[in-house]
Amino acid sequence: MTMPPRPLTMSPNYLAFVRGVRELHQLAVAGKEDSPEADAIRDATDGPWEALSEVERKRVGNLSEDLYSLVEPCPVAPPMNPQAQAKLNEAIAAKQRGDWDTALDLLRSWQAFFDPALVSYLRGGIWLDAGDPAIAALFFEHASRLKLENENLPDLFRIPSGEVVVNP
Amino acid sequence: MPRVFRVMRKEPDGLPTVSPTNLGIRPGSDVDLDAQNNVLVNGRGMSVAPNWRVVNRNRIPKRLRWIVPGARGSNNTFCFRMGNGPFQQGPFADGLTLEPDTATHGNVAPAVVVPFTTFEADIAATRPDWQEDET
Secondary structure, X not given: OOOOOOOOOOOHHHHHHHHHXXXXXXXXXXXXXXXXXXXXXXXXXXXXXXXXXHHHHHHXXXXXXXXXXXXXXXXXXXXXXXXXXXXXHHHHHHHHOOOHHHHHHHHHHHHHHOOHHHHHHHHHHHHHHHOOHHHHHHHHHHHHHHHHHOOOOOOOOOOOOOOOOOOO | OEOEEEEEOEOOOOOEOOOOXXXXXXXXXXXXEOOOOEEOOOOXXXXXXXXXXXXXXXXXXXXXXOOOOOOOXXXXXXXXXXXXXXXXXXXXXXXXXXXXXXXXXXXXXXXXXXXXXXXXXXXXXXXXXXXXXXX
């Protein structure tokens, strides 16, 4: 019998810092990243930042970087190749065993080869299973928006276990 | 003198802006005061780091994302450096000491109990010694 993957352990300082990243992301979407509100959020995250472990610092930095993909123009992905497909499968396998950081790292490293909607959908799934539904919602919303904008995209929302159908 | 970094806004002369959230301190938030408005010598002061790369990512200017992924600071701020010695406790400038509290963070603090205005002036007096450094 296999145990379901365990969500991330999130300390109060980690949660406070992620909340700050999420709020700064939302201010950036509203064009207010240089506002007094944004500076107040930065001030409020100084204490939590100092209390984070190296692993947590890397994780929140990567999360912040991934959130930029929600507001920046989506690149056109080149055709999928066998190596990228293998990495995508590795990312899904990492998600299924609860190795959240590895799954996210693989997606980030190879995202240029994947459809942006698929990347956001998978990120949403990873964060949901890792225990952060608020962050997951941001990525799911992005995936949904991209899919609505391009009806030719494959059905990304019914991915069979362990297999991703990128071409319809 | 220890080498320290701090992210601050700058003036047209290229040197940091003197204000409570740039080159300066916020009473209450950064330091503790006694009833006479003197700054307590308890290790608190103006936050600094041994390298700009280890500063709170929400403060590192966004333009440096290519070096530090996820940086979310304002692009109107800049990484400044002062000093060249090891990041360890000791004299920092006239009236000031460096008080590291971790390997990646420290405070520029008063060397002795002084009025808040004196501490502010001592920090402002370091302005010519800061250099922009985002390498």
